Amino acid sequence: MARLVTRVLVLAIFGLLASVEANVEEDELVATVVLFRHGDRAPLKSFPNDKYSDEKYWPKxxxxxxxxxxxxxxxxxxxxxxxxxxxxxxxxxxKEISVISSNIDRAIMTAELVLAGLYPPTKEDIWFKNLLWQPIPVHTMQTDNDNLIQMEASCPKYDTLLEKITKMPEFEEVKQRYSDMFKTIAENTGWTNVDIETVKSLFCTMYVYSKHNPSYIPEWYTKLNQKSLKNIAGLAFAIPTYTKEMQRLRTGPFFNYLINHLDGAVKGEKQKFLAISGHDSTIASVLSTLNCYSFEPPEFTATVFWEVYKTNSGDHYVNLLYKKNSESEAELIQLDNCKSNATLDELIAVLSPILTSEEQWRHDCFDSTSAAGSRIIDSRFLIITVIVLYVNKYL
Incomplete structure (x- = not known):
């Protein structure tokens, strides 16, 4: 593979951020990958007692x-x-740009709208003077096979690991600590069992309402500790990548695809710009795997950037950036555990516990003799430490 050099800053795991511009000094930008969440949507689901979840309030x-x-x-x-x-x-x-999306309407439409803003037609591309828009292809894959963006492809081994993780004492501790809040939520929503995942669902629905029509937010919800709700929801987004083995099965295919594309772009074999339209869960899982997830639920159109630069001496390095919402600028964050001036091989070494080919991923997902289950205790130590620190500090 071509040699890339990764430039990183030694930052705290919860992310000290520093604004940067696209052009770094005199270095040449040679490849970029952007991963963004879709734009504002109607709620996916809500609690039983919520009248505003009725489709009559959401005509689309x-x-x-x-x-x-x-x-x-x-x-x-x-x-x-x-x-x-x-x-x-x-x-x-x-030959310059490739665009892929999950096979979900809102993600596909977001990709099309991003492209409309990125490429307003000019000159010979104007095919109808009353419509300043041009068709640009967006590629998708069926949800049942999507282990790259939506990460919903069937993986029995992962499902088993996730079920075990959600029953662990760290998460029961959160439930006990906020038992009064969880009780209030149960009494007002109609949910019979409230856990971290249902709090996340509630938070996400109320986030939609806050952007669309704040009057839909019930009064009892406004009296809850909003910071705690946000932090619990943020924690829930980290659970799918709680251990290294879960990361390998959930985000391993994504990072394998990412590294192959960056390497190919540097060699001139792939498009120099790749856009990926995904979901809040995609972004949270990717950032969590890199140990630079801030435990804040990704907002609408939140965007992760990988920018590869070439120095005057011919070396390459990668900047990782995050644009948290439509009002913010892209800000530099770290690739955890990378050394300064790391080669691509060293970057791969950092990601090696979770990188997996398509064939290996399918084998591990469906092979009941896989060692994945036995590695759950060994692989979770660092991430448990992070979760416990987060719970103690923020929850």
């Missing part, structure tokens, strides 16, 4: 992109055009 349908989300996605495209105006051609070129 439950879980569908709403107008505010369309605008936010379009604005992200304009942001990318401004950031990469010297990197990408003004007109769309298929």
């Amino acid at each position: 349908g439950i879980g569908q992109l709403v107008n505010a989300g369309k605008y936010r996605a379009y604005q992200l495209g304009k942001y990318l055009r401004h950031r990469y105006h010297t990197f990408l051609s003004d007109d769309y070129k298929y």
